[in-house]
Amino acid sequence: MNGIIKFGEDVEGLNIPVLNEREIRAAAGILFLILFISVLAAAVNGEFLLIKYAITIFLSDMLIRVFVNPKFSPFLIIGRLIVRNQAPEYVGAQQKKFAWIIGIGLSSIIFALLVVVNAFSPITGIVCLICLIFLFFETAFGICIGCKIYSMIYKEKAQYCPGEVCDVKSKQDIQKTSKAQLFIVAGFIIYIILIASAFNNNFSKKPYDMFGIFSNTQSK
Secondary structure, three states: OOOOOOOOEOOOOOOOOEEEHHHHHHHHHHHHHHHHHHHHHHHHHOOOHHHHHHHHHHHHHHHHHHHOOHHHOHHHHHHHHHOOOOOOOEEEHHHHHHHHHHHHHHHHHHHHHHHHOOOOOHHHHHHHHHHHHHHHHHHHHOOOHHHHHHHHHHOOOOOOOHHHOOOOOOOOHHHOOOHHHHHHHHHHHHHHHHHHHHHHHHHHOOOOOOOOHHHHHHHO
């Protein structure tokens, strides 16, 4: 039974249970895509069926991770299959557990309001947005927001963080950002604002069917 109900895996040479950050990021990417599409369907078309399924699946997967074993999480298994040829990147299990408990809390709120009560409100919208931000940061940047909250609450240094961000060390040249590069980013933002101001009317116009293909199809 102890082999089934367990959080994290023992790896030789590491003194605490760990998880593979690569498969976690892969799973987060899949969940982000599912949630994003379902939220989009609800926001644009007023169709809430997809998001009800999505949040139920999300909550169920998180419950398996935290209260049973991450090894039995369907999305982590899929993530493992996707990145099976990549070298594992170990992350401390404890901070991930804390982050996923936050995920359970957020998804439980949405599940209770949207599925059980069958009602939507700004609360469900805001909590959905927070979930998407957490997932996006995990899959796009490898930043676990829940793990950072863990470090702030418990005032202790998390072990085995993705990208070795827990280790104090000087940055290599390839990691440093020059003032010129920051100036380019700022200039690009100004450029976008100027483009939006100058061509907003043109951008707002609906493009016409150049060859009349879709117009002919609709007329039939």
